[in-house]
Amino acid sequence: MTLKTLGAAALIAASTTVAHADDWTAYTYSSVSTTSAVKGMTRIAERVAADSDLEIDLHLGKTLQIASADITQAVGDGIIDMAADFFFSGSVPLARVLNLPMLIENDDEWAKAYAAMEPTLVDAFAQQGVVLLGGYRYPEQTIFTTFKINSLADLDGHKIRVTSPEQGHFIEEFGGAAITLSGSEVPTSLERGVIEGVLTASAGGAKNWHEFLPYNYRFSVNYGNSMIIANADSFNALSEDTKATLRAIVAEEGPKTTAAFLEDEEVQKKAQSEAGMTLVSAAEGDASDASAKLAPFWESWAKENGPEYEAALATVRAAIGK
Template identity: 75%
Template sequence: MKLFTMTAIATLAATVVTAQADDWTGYTYSAVSTTAAVKGMNRIAERVAEETGGDLTITIHLGKTLQISSEDITQATGDGIVDFAADFFFSGNVPIARVLNLPMLIENDEEWNKAYAAMEPILTEAFAEQNVTLLGGYRYPQQVLFTTFEMSSLDDLSGHKIRVTSPEQGRFVEEFSGAPITLSGSEVPTSLERGVIDGVLTASAGGAKNWHEFLPYNYRFAVNYGNSVIIANTDVFDALSPENQDVLRNIVAEEGQSITAEFLTDEETQKTAQAEAGMKITEAADGDAAVAREKLAPFWEAWANDNGPEYVEALSLVREAIGK
Protein backbone atom coordinates (compact mmCIF):
# COMPACT_ATOMS: atom_id res chain seq x y z
CA MET A 1 0.00 0.00 0.00
CA LYS A 2 2.84 2.32 0.89
CA LEU A 3 4.60 1.53 -2.39
CA PHE A 4 1.41 2.35 -4.32
CA THR A 5 1.06 5.63 -2.47
CA MET A 6 4.65 6.67 -3.17
CA THR A 7 4.29 5.72 -6.84
CA ALA A 8 1.09 7.72 -7.09
CA ILE A 9 2.78 10.71 -5.50
CA ALA A 10 5.74 10.45 -7.86
CA THR A 11 3.41 10.23 -10.85
CA LEU A 12 1.45 13.23 -9.62
CA ALA A 13 4.65 15.23 -9.11
CA ALA A 14 5.84 14.38 -12.62
CA THR A 15 2.48 15.47 -13.99
CA VAL A 16 2.72 18.81 -12.17
CA VAL A 17 6.25 19.43 -13.46
CA THR A 18 5.14 18.62 -16.99
CA ALA A 19 2.17 20.96 -16.71
CA GLN A 20 4.40 23.79 -15.50
CA ALA A 21 6.90 23.44 -18.36
CA ASP A 22 6.25 25.68 -21.34
CA ASP A 23 7.11 24.53 -24.86
CA TRP A 24 6.87 27.45 -27.27
CA THR A 25 6.72 27.47 -31.04
CA GLY A 26 9.20 29.98 -32.46
CA TYR A 27 9.37 31.33 -36.01
CA THR A 28 11.70 33.50 -38.07
CA TYR A 29 11.26 35.10 -41.49
CA SER A 30 14.72 33.88 -42.58
CA ALA A 31 14.81 30.59 -44.45
CA VAL A 32 18.62 30.26 -44.27
CA SER A 33 19.97 28.58 -41.16
CA THR A 34 23.49 30.02 -41.55
CA THR A 35 22.54 33.69 -41.22
CA ALA A 36 23.50 35.63 -38.11
CA ALA A 37 19.79 36.19 -37.42
CA VAL A 38 18.88 32.50 -37.35
CA LYS A 39 21.99 31.53 -35.42
CA GLY A 40 21.06 34.16 -32.85
CA MET A 41 17.50 32.90 -32.54
CA ASN A 42 18.80 29.38 -31.99
CA ARG A 43 21.18 30.64 -29.31
CA ILE A 44 18.24 32.31 -27.59
CA ALA A 45 16.34 29.03 -27.56
CA GLU A 46 19.33 27.09 -26.23
CA ARG A 47 20.10 29.61 -23.50
CA VAL A 48 16.47 29.93 -22.41
CA ALA A 49 16.15 26.17 -21.97
CA GLU A 50 19.37 26.06 -19.97
CA GLU A 51 18.82 29.15 -17.82
CA THR A 52 15.20 28.30 -16.95
CA GLY A 53 16.13 24.71 -16.10
CA GLY A 54 13.85 23.46 -18.85
CA ASP A 55 10.84 25.43 -17.60
CA LEU A 56 10.72 27.16 -21.00
CA THR A 57 11.76 25.59 -24.27
CA ILE A 58 11.44 27.18 -27.70
CA THR A 59 11.52 25.31 -31.01
CA ILE A 60 12.62 27.67 -33.79
CA HIS A 61 11.12 27.12 -37.25
CA LEU A 62 12.75 28.66 -40.31
CA GLY A 63 10.89 30.93 -42.70
CA LYS A 64 8.54 29.15 -45.12
CA THR A 65 8.43 25.99 -42.98
CA LEU A 66 5.12 27.11 -41.45
CA GLN A 67 2.09 28.40 -43.35
CA ILE A 68 2.79 32.00 -42.34
CA SER A 69 3.75 34.69 -44.83
CA SER A 70 6.58 37.05 -43.90
CA GLU A 71 4.16 39.99 -43.69
CA ASP A 72 1.91 38.16 -41.20
CA ILE A 73 4.40 37.13 -38.52
CA THR A 74 3.40 39.78 -35.98
CA GLN A 75 -0.29 38.99 -36.49
CA ALA A 76 0.38 35.25 -36.19
CA THR A 77 2.21 35.89 -32.92
CA GLY A 78 -0.63 38.00 -31.55
CA ASP A 79 -3.15 35.33 -32.57
CA GLY A 80 -1.15 32.62 -30.80
CA ILE A 81 -0.34 30.65 -33.96
CA VAL A 82 3.28 31.00 -32.85
CA ASP A 83 4.48 32.01 -29.40
CA PHE A 84 7.81 33.65 -30.22
CA ALA A 85 9.20 35.19 -33.40
CA ALA A 86 11.69 37.38 -35.20
CA ASP A 87 9.97 39.72 -37.65
CA PHE A 88 11.62 41.96 -40.26
CA PHE A 89 8.34 42.77 -42.03
CA PHE A 90 6.45 44.04 -38.99
CA SER A 91 5.81 47.57 -40.24
CA GLY A 92 2.61 46.47 -41.99
CA ASN A 93 1.15 45.70 -38.56
CA VAL A 94 3.01 48.43 -36.69
CA PRO A 95 3.47 51.14 -39.33
CA ILE A 96 4.63 53.83 -36.92
CA ALA A 97 7.88 51.85 -36.64
CA ARG A 98 8.77 53.07 -40.13
CA VAL A 99 9.88 56.36 -38.60
CA LEU A 100 13.16 54.55 -37.94
CA ASN A 101 13.51 53.60 -41.60
CA LEU A 102 12.96 57.02 -43.19
CA PRO A 103 15.75 57.65 -45.73
CA MET A 104 18.53 59.98 -44.60
CA LEU A 105 16.99 60.51 -41.16
CA ILE A 106 19.34 58.18 -39.23
CA GLU A 107 22.83 58.11 -40.69
CA ASN A 108 25.13 56.34 -38.22
CA ASP A 109 25.19 53.90 -35.30
CA GLU A 110 25.10 56.61 -32.64
CA GLU A 111 22.03 58.20 -34.19
CA TRP A 112 20.35 54.80 -34.49
CA ASN A 113 20.85 54.02 -30.79
CA LYS A 114 19.44 57.39 -29.73
CA ALA A 115 16.52 57.18 -32.15
CA TYR A 116 15.58 53.65 -31.11
CA ALA A 117 15.68 54.58 -27.43
CA ALA A 118 13.27 57.45 -28.15
CA MET A 119 10.93 55.18 -30.13
CA GLU A 120 10.99 52.10 -27.90
CA PRO A 121 8.08 53.11 -25.61
CA ILE A 122 5.95 53.93 -28.66
CA LEU A 123 6.81 50.60 -30.28
CA THR A 124 6.11 48.67 -27.07
CA GLU A 125 2.64 50.20 -26.87
CA ALA A 126 1.94 49.64 -30.57
CA PHE A 127 2.86 45.96 -30.35
CA ALA A 128 0.83 45.57 -27.17
CA GLU A 129 -2.25 46.62 -29.14
CA GLN A 130 -1.63 43.53 -31.32
CA ASN A 131 -1.46 41.26 -28.21
CA VAL A 132 2.30 41.09 -28.74
CA THR A 133 5.12 41.78 -26.28
CA LEU A 134 8.18 43.49 -27.74
CA LEU A 135 11.23 41.84 -26.20
CA GLY A 136 14.04 43.34 -28.28
CA GLY A 137 15.52 43.14 -31.73
CA TYR A 138 18.54 43.62 -33.95
CA ARG A 139 19.64 45.82 -36.81
CA TYR A 140 21.02 45.15 -40.26
CA PRO A 141 23.89 47.15 -41.77
CA GLN A 142 22.95 50.29 -43.68
CA GLN A 143 21.21 49.79 -47.01
CA VAL A 144 23.43 50.79 -49.95
CA LEU A 145 23.19 50.63 -53.75
CA PHE A 146 24.19 47.57 -55.78
CA THR A 147 23.77 48.03 -59.51
CA THR A 148 24.33 46.69 -63.02
CA PHE A 149 25.62 50.13 -64.06
CA GLU A 150 28.51 52.17 -62.71
CA MET A 151 27.80 55.01 -60.29
CA SER A 152 29.98 57.94 -59.25
CA SER A 153 27.20 60.01 -57.67
CA LEU A 154 23.50 59.77 -56.85
CA ASP A 155 22.71 61.62 -60.08
CA ASP A 156 23.55 58.36 -61.88
CA LEU A 157 20.31 56.85 -60.55
CA SER A 158 18.36 58.88 -63.10
CA GLY A 159 16.35 56.67 -65.44
CA HIS A 160 17.25 53.43 -63.66
CA LYS A 161 14.92 50.89 -62.03
CA ILE A 162 15.86 50.02 -58.46
CA ARG A 163 14.33 47.32 -56.31
CA VAL A 164 13.25 48.72 -52.93
CA THR A 165 11.75 47.12 -49.84
CA SER A 166 9.55 50.01 -48.64
CA PRO A 167 7.67 53.03 -49.98
CA GLU A 168 10.11 55.23 -48.08
CA GLN A 169 13.08 53.77 -49.94
CA GLY A 170 11.06 54.26 -53.11
CA ARG A 171 10.75 57.97 -52.38
CA PHE A 172 14.52 58.22 -52.12
CA VAL A 173 14.94 56.67 -55.56
CA GLU A 174 12.29 58.97 -57.02
CA GLU A 175 14.05 62.05 -55.63
CA PHE A 176 17.00 61.20 -57.89
CA SER A 177 14.79 60.48 -60.93
CA GLY A 178 14.97 56.72 -60.63
CA ALA A 179 12.06 54.27 -60.76
CA PRO A 180 11.44 52.22 -57.59
CA ILE A 181 10.21 48.64 -58.07
CA THR A 182 8.96 46.27 -55.37
CA LEU A 183 9.83 42.59 -55.79
CA SER A 184 10.18 39.60 -53.50
CA GLY A 185 13.72 38.42 -52.85
CA SER A 186 13.18 35.28 -54.93
CA GLU A 187 12.35 37.42 -57.97
CA VAL A 188 15.50 39.55 -57.83
CA PRO A 189 18.04 37.35 -59.70
CA THR A 190 15.76 36.72 -62.70
CA SER A 191 14.71 40.37 -62.78
CA LEU A 192 18.34 41.47 -62.88
CA GLU A 193 19.12 39.00 -65.67
CA ARG A 194 16.17 40.19 -67.74
CA GLY A 195 16.73 43.89 -67.13
CA VAL A 196 13.46 44.30 -65.22
CA ILE A 197 15.55 46.08 -62.58
CA ASP A 198 18.97 47.72 -62.76
CA GLY A 199 19.89 47.49 -59.12
CA VAL A 200 18.84 46.94 -55.53
CA LEU A 201 19.06 48.62 -52.17
CA THR A 202 20.51 46.11 -49.73
CA ALA A 203 23.60 45.31 -47.66
CA SER A 204 26.74 43.36 -48.55
CA ALA A 205 25.77 40.92 -45.79
CA GLY A 206 22.13 41.00 -46.91
CA GLY A 207 20.77 40.49 -50.41
CA ALA A 208 24.15 41.09 -52.05
CA LYS A 209 25.42 37.96 -50.33
CA ASN A 210 23.15 35.94 -52.63
CA TRP A 211 22.89 38.23 -55.69
CA HIS A 212 26.44 39.55 -56.05
CA GLU A 213 27.08 37.68 -59.30
CA PHE A 214 24.39 39.79 -60.98
CA LEU A 215 25.58 43.08 -59.48
CA PRO A 216 29.01 44.24 -60.67
CA TYR A 217 28.88 47.65 -58.97
CA ASN A 218 28.40 48.80 -55.39
CA TYR A 219 27.97 52.48 -54.55
CA ARG A 220 28.52 52.83 -50.79
CA PHE A 221 25.89 55.44 -50.14
CA ALA A 222 23.88 54.65 -47.01
CA VAL A 223 20.17 55.33 -47.55
CA ASN A 224 18.59 53.94 -44.38
CA TYR A 225 18.64 51.15 -41.82
CA GLY A 226 16.50 48.02 -41.61
CA ASN A 227 15.74 46.26 -38.34
CA SER A 228 13.98 43.21 -36.99
CA VAL A 229 12.02 42.80 -33.77
CA ILE A 230 11.93 39.82 -31.45
CA ILE A 231 8.45 39.34 -30.03
CA ALA A 232 6.22 37.01 -28.02
CA ASN A 233 2.52 36.42 -27.70
CA THR A 234 1.45 38.48 -24.70
CA ASP A 235 -0.79 35.79 -23.18
CA VAL A 236 1.91 33.13 -23.04
CA PHE A 237 4.56 35.64 -21.97
CA ASP A 238 2.39 36.88 -19.11
CA ALA A 239 1.81 33.27 -18.04
CA LEU A 240 5.54 32.82 -17.39
CA SER A 241 6.87 33.33 -13.90
CA PRO A 242 8.40 36.79 -13.33
CA GLU A 243 11.79 35.12 -13.03
CA ASN A 244 11.50 33.42 -16.42
CA GLN A 245 10.19 36.61 -18.00
CA ASP A 246 13.36 38.36 -16.82
CA VAL A 247 15.53 35.51 -18.10
CA LEU A 248 13.94 35.70 -21.54
CA ARG A 249 14.15 39.50 -21.74
CA ASN A 250 17.81 39.53 -20.69
CA ILE A 251 18.80 36.81 -23.15
CA VAL A 252 16.99 38.53 -26.02
CA ALA A 253 18.69 41.84 -25.18
CA GLU A 254 22.13 40.24 -25.16
CA GLU A 255 21.63 38.15 -28.28
CA GLY A 256 20.04 41.05 -30.15
CA GLN A 257 23.24 43.02 -29.66
CA SER A 258 25.30 40.00 -30.72
CA ILE A 259 23.28 39.52 -33.92
CA THR A 260 23.75 43.20 -34.81
CA ALA A 261 27.50 42.95 -34.19
CA GLU A 262 27.75 39.76 -36.27
CA PHE A 263 25.94 41.41 -39.16
CA LEU A 264 28.34 44.37 -39.06
CA THR A 265 31.34 42.03 -39.04
CA ASP A 266 29.87 39.99 -41.89
CA GLU A 267 29.25 43.21 -43.84
CA GLU A 268 32.99 43.89 -43.97
CA THR A 269 33.77 40.24 -44.72
CA GLN A 270 31.30 40.11 -47.60
CA LYS A 271 32.37 43.50 -48.93
CA THR A 272 35.99 42.29 -49.12
CA ALA A 273 34.97 38.98 -50.73
CA GLN A 274 32.77 40.73 -53.29
CA ALA A 275 35.59 43.11 -54.22
CA GLU A 276 37.99 40.19 -54.62
CA ALA A 277 35.43 38.48 -56.89
CA GLY A 278 35.45 41.52 -59.20
CA MET A 279 32.75 43.84 -57.87
CA LYS A 280 33.73 47.50 -58.28
CA ILE A 281 33.10 49.28 -54.98
CA THR A 282 32.88 53.07 -55.02
CA GLU A 283 32.71 55.22 -51.92
CA ALA A 284 30.00 57.88 -51.76
CA ALA A 285 30.89 61.15 -53.42
CA ASP A 286 31.50 64.23 -51.29
CA GLY A 287 28.35 66.28 -51.09
CA ASP A 288 25.92 63.46 -51.94
CA ALA A 289 24.79 63.11 -48.33
CA ALA A 290 24.06 66.81 -47.94
CA VAL A 291 22.09 66.90 -51.19
CA ALA A 292 20.10 63.78 -50.27
CA ARG A 293 19.35 65.08 -46.78
CA GLU A 294 18.06 68.34 -48.19
CA LYS A 295 15.85 66.52 -50.69
CA LEU A 296 14.41 64.07 -48.15
CA ALA A 297 13.89 66.28 -45.08
CA PRO A 298 10.61 67.74 -46.43
CA PHE A 299 9.44 64.18 -47.09
CA TRP A 300 9.88 63.25 -43.42
CA GLU A 301 7.50 65.99 -42.41
CA ALA A 302 4.98 65.27 -45.16
CA TRP A 303 5.05 61.55 -44.38
CA ALA A 304 4.35 62.17 -40.69
CA ASN A 305 1.59 64.71 -41.38
CA ASP A 306 -0.10 62.36 -43.84
CA ASN A 307 -0.16 59.55 -41.27
CA GLY A 308 -1.48 61.47 -38.28
CA PRO A 309 -0.56 63.29 -35.07
CA GLU A 310 1.04 60.26 -33.40
CA TYR A 311 3.46 60.02 -36.32
CA VAL A 312 4.25 63.71 -36.07
CA GLU A 313 5.01 63.24 -32.38
CA ALA A 314 7.18 60.17 -33.03
CA LEU A 315 9.17 61.95 -35.74
CA SER A 316 9.64 64.94 -33.44
CA LEU A 317 10.93 62.70 -30.64
CA VAL A 318 13.43 61.02 -32.96
CA ARG A 319 14.64 64.30 -34.46
CA GLU A 320 15.09 65.78 -31.00
CA ALA A 321 17.01 62.69 -29.87
CA ILE A 322 19.46 62.84 -32.76
CA GLY A 323 19.62 66.62 -33.08
CA LYS A 324 18.11 66.98 -36.56
Protein backbone atom coordinates in the same frame (compact mmCIF):
# COMPACT_ATOMS: atom_id res chain seq x y z
CA MET B 1 -6.24 36.94 -41.00
CA THR B 2 -4.89 36.11 -44.46
CA LEU B 3 -5.25 32.77 -46.24
CA LYS B 4 -1.54 32.17 -45.71
CA THR B 5 -1.76 32.71 -41.98
CA LEU B 6 -4.86 30.54 -41.85
CA GLY B 7 -2.82 27.85 -43.54
CA ALA B 8 -0.13 28.25 -40.92
CA ALA B 9 -2.74 27.99 -38.20
CA ALA B 10 -3.98 24.70 -39.58
CA LEU B 11 -0.44 23.39 -39.86
CA ILE B 12 0.50 24.23 -36.31
CA ALA B 13 -2.85 23.07 -34.92
CA ALA B 14 -1.81 19.54 -35.72
CA SER B 15 0.65 19.67 -32.85
CA THR B 16 -0.85 22.25 -30.50
CA THR B 17 -4.10 24.17 -30.22
CA VAL B 18 -3.28 26.34 -27.22
CA ALA B 19 -0.23 28.23 -26.03
CA HIS B 20 1.90 26.20 -23.65
CA ALA B 21 4.22 27.97 -21.25
CA ASP B 22 6.86 25.28 -21.74
CA ASP B 23 6.62 24.70 -25.51
CA TRP B 24 6.74 27.58 -27.98
CA THR B 25 6.78 27.74 -31.78
CA ALA B 26 9.03 30.50 -33.12
CA TYR B 27 9.58 31.75 -36.65
CA THR B 28 12.12 33.88 -38.48
CA TYR B 29 11.77 35.51 -41.89
CA SER B 30 15.30 34.37 -42.82
CA SER B 31 15.53 31.03 -44.62
CA VAL B 32 19.32 30.70 -44.41
CA SER B 33 20.63 29.06 -41.23
CA THR B 34 24.11 30.59 -41.56
CA THR B 35 22.98 34.23 -41.38
CA SER B 36 23.71 36.27 -38.26
CA ALA B 37 19.94 36.71 -37.85
CA VAL B 38 19.23 32.98 -37.61
CA LYS B 39 22.32 32.28 -35.53
CA GLY B 40 21.16 34.90 -33.03
CA MET B 41 17.66 33.44 -32.76
CA THR B 42 19.13 29.96 -32.41
CA ARG B 43 21.31 31.12 -29.52
CA ILE B 44 18.25 32.63 -27.84
CA ALA B 45 16.33 29.35 -28.13
CA GLU B 46 19.27 27.30 -26.84
CA ARG B 47 20.03 29.62 -23.92
CA VAL B 48 16.38 29.87 -22.86
CA ALA B 49 16.06 26.08 -22.91
CA ALA B 50 19.19 25.73 -20.77
CA ASP B 51 18.19 28.40 -18.24
CA SER B 52 14.42 27.89 -17.90
CA ASP B 53 11.54 25.45 -18.46
CA LEU B 54 10.71 27.07 -21.83
CA GLU B 55 11.43 25.15 -25.03
CA ILE B 56 11.45 27.20 -28.24
CA ASP B 57 11.15 25.37 -31.57
CA LEU B 58 12.58 27.75 -34.18
CA HIS B 59 11.34 27.49 -37.79
CA LEU B 60 13.21 29.17 -40.65
CA GLY B 61 11.57 31.37 -43.25
CA LYS B 62 9.33 29.58 -45.76
CA THR B 63 9.05 26.46 -43.57
CA LEU B 64 5.65 27.63 -42.30
CA GLN B 65 2.90 29.06 -44.47
CA ILE B 66 3.30 32.58 -43.13
CA ALA B 67 4.04 35.43 -45.52
CA SER B 68 6.87 37.71 -44.45
CA ALA B 69 4.50 40.66 -44.22
CA ASP B 70 2.18 38.70 -41.90
CA ILE B 71 4.65 37.65 -39.20
CA THR B 72 3.68 40.21 -36.55
CA GLN B 73 -0.01 39.50 -37.20
CA ALA B 74 0.63 35.76 -36.89
CA VAL B 75 2.29 36.33 -33.51
CA GLY B 76 -0.52 38.59 -32.32
CA ASP B 77 -3.12 36.05 -33.43
CA GLY B 78 -1.36 33.27 -31.51
CA ILE B 79 -0.55 31.23 -34.61
CA ILE B 80 3.06 31.29 -33.45
CA ASP B 81 4.39 32.28 -30.04
CA MET B 82 7.53 34.15 -30.99
CA ALA B 83 9.29 35.59 -34.03
CA ALA B 84 12.02 37.75 -35.44
CA ASP B 85 10.29 40.11 -37.88
CA PHE B 86 12.03 42.36 -40.40
CA PHE B 87 8.76 43.13 -42.20
CA PHE B 88 6.82 44.45 -39.21
CA SER B 89 6.08 47.86 -40.71
CA GLY B 90 2.79 46.77 -42.26
CA SER B 91 1.44 45.81 -38.84
CA VAL B 92 3.16 48.57 -36.87
CA PRO B 93 3.73 51.35 -39.44
CA LEU B 94 4.67 53.86 -36.75
CA ALA B 95 7.97 51.98 -36.39
CA ARG B 96 8.94 53.05 -39.92
CA VAL B 97 10.03 56.40 -38.50
CA LEU B 98 13.35 54.71 -37.69
CA ASN B 99 13.77 53.70 -41.34
CA LEU B 100 13.12 57.06 -43.02
CA PRO B 101 15.83 57.69 -45.63
CA MET B 102 18.60 60.08 -44.57
CA LEU B 103 17.10 60.65 -41.11
CA ILE B 104 19.45 58.35 -39.16
CA GLU B 105 22.91 58.35 -40.72
CA ASN B 106 25.26 56.52 -38.36
CA ASP B 107 25.47 54.02 -35.49
CA ASP B 108 25.44 56.69 -32.78
CA GLU B 109 22.30 58.31 -34.16
CA TRP B 110 20.61 54.92 -34.42
CA ALA B 111 21.31 54.11 -30.78
CA LYS B 112 19.93 57.45 -29.60
CA ALA B 113 16.87 57.30 -31.85
CA TYR B 114 15.94 53.74 -30.91
CA ALA B 115 16.32 54.42 -27.18
CA ALA B 116 14.04 57.45 -27.49
CA MET B 117 11.43 55.53 -29.50
CA GLU B 118 11.45 52.27 -27.56
CA PRO B 119 8.60 53.11 -25.11
CA THR B 120 6.41 54.17 -28.05
CA LEU B 121 7.27 50.99 -29.95
CA VAL B 122 6.45 48.80 -26.94
CA ASP B 123 2.99 50.38 -26.80
CA ALA B 124 2.46 50.12 -30.56
CA PHE B 125 3.28 46.40 -30.62
CA ALA B 126 1.13 45.82 -27.52
CA GLN B 127 -1.87 47.11 -29.51
CA GLN B 128 -1.29 44.12 -31.84
CA GLY B 129 -1.33 41.63 -28.97
CA VAL B 130 2.46 41.41 -29.08
CA VAL B 131 5.24 41.87 -26.53
CA LEU B 132 8.32 43.62 -27.93
CA LEU B 133 11.28 41.85 -26.37
CA GLY B 134 14.12 43.47 -28.31
CA GLY B 135 15.71 43.36 -31.72
CA TYR B 136 18.77 43.80 -33.89
CA ARG B 137 19.87 46.02 -36.75
CA TYR B 138 21.39 45.38 -40.13
CA PRO B 139 24.30 47.45 -41.46
CA GLU B 140 23.45 50.50 -43.57
CA GLN B 141 21.39 49.89 -46.68
CA THR B 142 23.48 50.82 -49.71
CA ILE B 143 22.89 50.65 -53.46
CA PHE B 144 23.82 47.56 -55.49
CA THR B 145 23.32 47.70 -59.25
CA THR B 146 23.75 45.89 -62.54
CA PHE B 147 24.81 49.18 -64.17
CA LYS B 148 27.80 51.44 -63.54
CA ILE B 149 27.04 53.97 -60.82
CA ASN B 150 29.21 56.84 -59.59
CA SER B 151 26.61 59.12 -58.02
CA LEU B 152 22.95 59.23 -57.05
CA ALA B 153 22.21 60.97 -60.35
CA ASP B 154 23.02 57.67 -62.09
CA LEU B 155 19.84 56.15 -60.61
CA ASP B 156 17.83 58.15 -63.13
CA GLY B 157 15.76 55.87 -65.37
CA HIS B 158 16.67 52.64 -63.56
CA LYS B 159 14.44 50.12 -61.76
CA ILE B 160 15.47 49.48 -58.16
CA ARG B 161 14.03 46.96 -55.70
CA VAL B 162 13.07 48.49 -52.36
CA THR B 163 11.64 47.04 -49.15
CA SER B 164 9.49 49.97 -48.04
CA PRO B 165 7.52 52.90 -49.49
CA GLU B 166 10.03 55.23 -47.82
CA GLN B 167 12.97 53.66 -49.66
CA GLY B 168 10.85 53.92 -52.78
CA HIS B 169 10.48 57.66 -52.28
CA PHE B 170 14.26 58.00 -52.05
CA ILE B 171 14.75 56.21 -55.38
CA GLU B 172 12.06 58.30 -57.04
CA GLU B 173 13.65 61.54 -55.81
CA PHE B 174 16.63 60.69 -58.01
CA GLY B 175 14.63 59.66 -61.06
CA GLY B 176 14.54 55.93 -60.51
CA ALA B 177 11.56 53.56 -60.48
CA ALA B 178 10.95 51.78 -57.18
CA ILE B 179 9.80 48.17 -57.33
CA THR B 180 8.76 46.00 -54.38
CA LEU B 181 9.59 42.29 -54.61
CA SER B 182 10.08 39.48 -52.13
CA GLY B 183 13.66 38.35 -51.56
CA SER B 184 13.03 35.06 -53.37
CA GLU B 185 12.07 36.98 -56.53
CA VAL B 186 15.22 39.11 -56.64
CA PRO B 187 17.69 36.78 -58.45
CA THR B 188 15.41 35.95 -61.39
CA SER B 189 14.23 39.57 -61.58
CA LEU B 190 17.84 40.73 -61.88
CA GLU B 191 18.57 38.13 -64.53
CA ARG B 192 15.53 39.15 -66.58
CA GLY B 193 16.04 42.89 -66.18
CA VAL B 194 12.81 43.35 -64.23
CA ILE B 195 14.99 45.23 -61.75
CA GLU B 196 18.45 46.71 -62.20
CA GLY B 197 19.47 47.09 -58.59
CA VAL B 198 18.56 46.68 -54.93
CA LEU B 199 18.90 48.53 -51.67
CA THR B 200 20.44 46.15 -49.15
CA ALA B 201 23.53 45.48 -47.05
CA SER B 202 26.64 43.56 -48.08
CA ALA B 203 25.91 41.20 -45.18
CA GLY B 204 22.21 41.16 -46.05
CA GLY B 205 20.70 40.46 -49.45
CA ALA B 206 23.98 41.06 -51.30
CA LYS B 207 25.42 38.05 -49.53
CA ASN B 208 23.12 35.88 -51.65
CA TRP B 209 22.72 38.06 -54.78
CA HIS B 210 26.24 39.45 -55.30
CA GLU B 211 26.85 37.44 -58.47
CA PHE B 212 24.10 39.43 -60.21
CA LEU B 213 25.28 42.83 -58.92
CA PRO B 214 28.65 44.03 -60.25
CA TYR B 215 28.45 47.51 -58.67
CA ASN B 216 27.96 48.74 -55.10
CA TYR B 217 27.56 52.46 -54.46
CA ARG B 218 28.53 52.87 -50.81
CA PHE B 219 25.91 55.48 -50.01
CA SER B 220 23.96 54.92 -46.80
CA VAL B 221 20.27 55.37 -47.56
CA ASN B 222 18.80 54.14 -44.29
CA TYR B 223 18.96 51.31 -41.75
CA GLY B 224 16.82 48.20 -41.56
CA ASN B 225 16.05 46.41 -38.31
CA SER B 226 14.24 43.35 -37.01
CA MET B 227 12.01 43.11 -33.95
CA ILE B 228 12.04 40.09 -31.65
CA ILE B 229 8.47 39.65 -30.47
CA ALA B 230 6.22 37.27 -28.53
CA ASN B 231 2.49 36.66 -28.34
CA ALA B 232 1.17 38.52 -25.29
CA ASP B 233 -0.92 35.62 -24.00
CA SER B 234 1.93 33.15 -24.41
CA PHE B 235 4.33 35.50 -22.67
CA ASN B 236 1.93 36.22 -19.81
CA ALA B 237 1.47 32.47 -19.26
CA LEU B 238 5.15 32.13 -18.39
CA SER B 239 6.39 32.20 -14.82
CA GLU B 240 7.91 35.49 -13.67
CA ASP B 241 11.34 33.85 -13.56
CA THR B 242 11.02 32.58 -17.13
CA LYS B 243 9.81 35.98 -18.35
CA ALA B 244 12.83 37.63 -16.78
CA THR B 245 15.18 35.00 -18.23
CA LEU B 246 13.75 35.40 -21.73
CA ARG B 247 13.94 39.19 -21.59
CA ALA B 248 17.52 39.13 -20.29
CA ILE B 249 18.71 36.71 -22.97
CA VAL B 250 17.07 38.67 -25.80
CA ALA B 251 18.57 41.88 -24.38
CA GLU B 252 22.02 40.30 -24.68
CA GLU B 253 21.62 38.46 -27.97
CA GLY B 254 19.99 41.31 -29.90
CA PRO B 255 23.08 43.56 -29.69
CA LYS B 256 25.32 40.54 -30.32
CA THR B 257 23.43 39.88 -33.54
CA THR B 258 23.85 43.51 -34.58
CA ALA B 259 27.58 43.31 -33.86
CA ALA B 260 27.85 40.08 -35.86
CA PHE B 261 26.16 41.74 -38.82
CA LEU B 262 28.53 44.71 -38.67
CA GLU B 263 31.53 42.39 -38.56
CA ASP B 264 30.16 40.32 -41.43
CA GLU B 265 29.54 43.49 -43.44
CA GLU B 266 33.29 44.11 -43.62
CA VAL B 267 33.99 40.46 -44.45
CA GLN B 268 31.41 40.46 -47.25
CA LYS B 269 32.57 43.78 -48.69
CA LYS B 270 36.08 42.38 -48.98
CA ALA B 271 34.90 39.07 -50.44
CA GLN B 272 32.56 40.77 -52.92
CA SER B 273 35.32 43.13 -54.04
CA GLU B 274 37.75 40.25 -54.50
CA ALA B 275 35.10 38.40 -56.54
CA GLY B 276 34.93 41.31 -58.98
CA MET B 277 32.33 43.70 -57.58
CA THR B 278 33.22 47.38 -57.98
CA LEU B 279 32.74 49.27 -54.70
CA VAL B 280 32.28 53.00 -55.29
CA SER B 281 32.63 55.58 -52.51
CA ALA B 282 29.86 58.14 -52.13
CA ALA B 283 30.39 61.16 -54.35
CA GLU B 284 31.07 64.52 -52.73
CA GLY B 285 27.85 66.44 -52.31
CA ASP B 286 25.49 63.46 -52.61
CA ALA B 287 24.83 63.25 -48.87
CA SER B 288 23.93 66.92 -48.49
CA ASP B 289 21.85 66.84 -51.67
CA ALA B 290 19.94 63.76 -50.50
CA SER B 291 19.34 65.21 -47.04
CA ALA B 292 17.95 68.40 -48.54
CA LYS B 293 15.62 66.40 -50.81
CA LEU B 294 14.42 64.01 -48.11
CA ALA B 295 13.93 66.34 -45.11
CA PRO B 296 10.61 67.71 -46.45
CA PHE B 297 9.49 64.12 -47.02
CA TRP B 298 9.96 63.30 -43.33
CA GLU B 299 7.54 66.09 -42.45
CA SER B 300 4.96 65.21 -45.10
CA TRP B 301 5.16 61.50 -44.19
CA ALA B 302 4.41 62.27 -40.54
CA LYS B 303 1.68 64.81 -41.30
CA GLU B 304 -0.13 62.48 -43.71
CA ASN B 305 -0.17 59.71 -41.09
CA GLY B 306 -1.37 61.82 -38.17
CA PRO B 307 -0.37 63.36 -34.82
CA GLU B 308 1.09 60.13 -33.43
CA TYR B 309 3.55 60.01 -36.32
CA GLU B 310 4.39 63.69 -35.99
CA ALA B 311 5.17 63.09 -32.32
CA ALA B 312 7.35 60.08 -33.17
CA LEU B 313 9.31 62.06 -35.76
CA ALA B 314 9.77 64.90 -33.28
CA THR B 315 11.03 62.40 -30.68
CA VAL B 316 13.62 60.97 -33.08
CA ARG B 317 14.77 64.37 -34.34
CA ALA B 318 15.18 65.69 -30.80
CA ALA B 319 17.18 62.58 -29.85
CA ILE B 320 19.65 62.97 -32.73
CA GLY B 321 19.64 66.77 -32.93
CA LYS B 322 18.10 67.20 -36.38
